[in-house]
Each structure stands twice: as C-alpha cells, then as structure tokens.
Amino acid sequence: MSLRNLWRLLNLPCDGITELMSREMEEGLSGAEWWAVKTHALYCRACRRYRTQIVELKAAVRRFGAEDVGDMVAEEGLGDGARARMTQSLREGMRD
Amino acid sequence: MGGEAVTIGRMGGETEGGSRVSAGVDPAVWVEAHGDALFRFAMMRVRDREVAEDLVQECFVAALGAKERFANRSSERTWLVGILKRKVVDHFRRKSRDPGWGEGMDAVEQGAFTEKGLWREMPGKWGSGAEVPEGDPAFWRVFGECLRAMPSGLAEVFVLYEMDGMSGQEVCEVLGLTPTNLWARLHRSRLWLRQRLDATWFRAS
Incomplete structure (x- = not known):
C-alpha cells in the first residue's frame, strides 16, 4: 500500500470508518484498515457506540429471523378475502 | 389482543x-x-x-x-x-430486475453524515450488554415498522442476509449484485435501521 493510501485510511472520517466496521463483520479487513478503525475508535465515541449497536442488532435480528414464524408480531393476520380465497383454492386442489 | x-x-x-x-x-x-x-x-x-x-x-x-x-x-x-x-426469495429475484429497484439509496449516507463525513447526530447510549429487548413483542413491532419503511434495494438485502442468514454469494446471485455492491448496501441498511431504531425505540423508551 502506498503511503498516500495509508495516510488517507488513517484520516478517514466517521462515514468511511462505519463502512469499514460493517465490512469487518463479514469478510474482515486488511491490516491497515483494521488499524484505521482501531485508532479512530480510540477517540470517537460515536463510532464506538455505532459498532457496538450494529453488532448487537445483527445477532438479535438473526435470532428473530430464525424463530418459528415471528409469532411475536401478533397484531396482523390474513384478510378475510385472502383467507377465503386460500381455503377455496386448497379445496379445489384437493379434488384434483 | x-x-x-x-x-x-x-x-x-x-x-x-x-x-x-x-x-x-x-x-x-x-x-x-x-x-x-x-x-x-x-x-x-x-x-x-x-x-x-x-x-x-x-x-x-x-x-x-x-x-x-x-x-x-x-x-x-x-x-x-x-x-x-x-x-x-423468488419474489425478491423478480423485484430486483425492475429498472427502478434501489433508487434513492444514496440519501441514506447523506442523512447520517455531514459533507465532511462526520455524524450529524450522536448515536444514542445503548448497546452494551443485553440492551436489545429480544423478548419484548413491542420492540419487534417497532422493528417491523422501521423495516417496512426501509428503502427498497436495501431491505431485500437486509432480509435475506441478516434476517434469514443467506450467504453473501447467494444473495448476490438472487439479487444480481456484485460483492462490493452487496457490502455497500448492507452497510447502508445497518446505518439506516440503527438510526431509525435509535429514534423510535431507544430514545423514546
């Protein structure tokens, strides 16, 4: 990596750092990128909070998605029309 | 109820x-x-x-x-x-072929950061420990409302990859994305969702 690029990385503002933090969760970072994130996080509380929060959310969302079928969100169901349509088409399907 | x-x-x-x-x-x-x-x-x-x-x-x-x-x-x-x-998945595959799919995604970063790339608003103070109330249906209702408002083009990526645990390679195949494009969208979807939850749940409760 050129010095110029390294300098750019180490001076990356929050928007670039958060992008690296996101990528770090999937495929990891290069050594220089990792350092850039580390040093930035030393003095930037906003980005530290951001990282903690997206890591927490990712785990929670994944567990939520894997649950039976989101019975947690119980306030919505099929409309009457759709319910009747489905019953009807299943009944027809059964006859064939 | x-x-x-x-x-x-x-x-x-x-x-x-x-x-x-x-x-x-x-x-x-x-x-x-x-x-x-x-x-x-x-x-x-x-x-x-x-x-x-x-x-x-x-x-x-x-x-x-x-x-x-x-x-x-x-x-x-x-x-x-x-x-x-x-x-x-089939529905998302069809949807991602629409010409207008994913328009308006760029606004996400401009909403979160200033022109100099700094946070417009300090992220709220939560997240360390078990502060995401996973057992609370009210939280997931708010989450659902947030997700419902997420720009198209980001939400499909988020659902397949984050919620349903599909691999990056599969998501790219389904939605016709390059890996670089996928990571960029994923980043934006997280930025967006975190901000929304911060405002509608964590600061409000």
Whole structure:
C-alpha cells in the first residue's frame, strides 16, 4: 500500500470508518484498515457506540429471523378475502 | 389482543396432533392453523399486504402439490415456512430486475453524515450488554415498522442476509449484485435501521 493510501485510511472520517466496521463483520479487513478503525475508535465515541449497536442488532435480528414464524408480531393476520380465497383454492386442489 | 390469545391457544393444540400431513390434509385446517403466522412471516419480509397474501397462497398450493414428499421429519409448520421462504426469495429475484429497484439509496449516507463525513447526530447510549429487548413483542413491532419503511434495494438485502442468514454469494446471485455492491448496501441498511431504531425505540423508551 502506498503511503498516500495509508495516510488517507488513517484520516478517514466517521462515514468511511462505519463502512469499514460493517465490512469487518463479514469478510474482515486488511491490516491497515483494521488499524484505521482501531485508532479512530480510540477517540470517537460515536463510532464506538455505532459498532457496538450494529453488532448487537445483527445477532438479535438473526435470532428473530430464525424463530418459528415471528409469532411475536401478533397484531396482523390474513384478510378475510385472502383467507377465503386460500381455503377455496386448497379445496379445489384437493379434488384434483 | 384477547382474540389473538385464543387463536394461538387453538393453534398450539392443533399443531401438536395435527402436524402430520400423512393422515390426510384438511385445507381448511391449514389456513386456520398456519395462515396468520405464515402471513406475518411474509409480511415482515416483503412489506406489502397483497404480495404477502399472494405468496402465502402460492405456498399453500405448492405444499399441496408436494405433500407426498413431506417426510414427517419436521413439523408441518417448519415445512410450510421452508416453502414460503423460497417464494419470498423468488419474489425478491423478480423485484430486483425492475429498472427502478434501489433508487434513492444514496440519501441514506447523506442523512447520517455531514459533507465532511462526520455524524450529524450522536448515536444514542445503548448497546452494551443485553440492551436489545429480544423478548419484548413491542420492540419487534417497532422493528417491523422501521423495516417496512426501509428503502427498497436495501431491505431485500437486509432480509435475506441478516434476517434469514443467506450467504453473501447467494444473495448476490438472487439479487444480481456484485460483492462490493452487496457490502455497500448492507452497510447502508445497518446505518439506516440503527438510526431509525435509535429514534423510535431507544430514545423514546
């Protein structure tokens, strides 16, 4: 990596750092990128909070998605029309 | 809420004994026992009532055609959810081919950061420890509302990758994205969702 690029990385503002933090969760970072994130996080509380929060959310969302079928969100169901349509088409399907 | 409790209670009773297709399928029972749950599953992901209902219908029809292959290894519910999941993927695949898909994504970063790339607003103070209230249905309702408002082009990526745990390679294949494009969208979807939850749940509660 050129010095110029390294300098750019180490001076990356929050928007670039958060992008690296996101990528770090999937495929990891290069050594220089990792350092850039580390040093930035030393003095930037906003980005530290951001990282903690997206890591927490990712785990929670994944567990939520894997649950039976989101019975947690119980306030919505099929409309009457759709319910009747489905019953009807299943009944027809059964006859064939 | 009272009516809902009755439904769940009845459902629980039925899936215990009635979760085997081999004894003969009663279509009215399928809709009654799984319809609402499947609908909610689809609705959370596709964010459109009509589309969600259509997908559940497609799921039932496909299940009927494949019922001989239901091997009794899993519950009827799990089996149906598996079919519905594939219907959701097919829907996203079609949707991602629309010319207008994913327009308006760039605004996400401009909303979060100043021109100099600094935070417009300090992220709230939460996240260390178990502060995401996973057991609280109210939280997931708010989450669902946030997700529903997420720009198209980001939400599909988020649902497949984050919620349903599909691999990056598969998501790229389904939505026709390059890996670089996928990571950029994922980053934006997280930025967006975190900000929304911060404002509507964590700061509000």
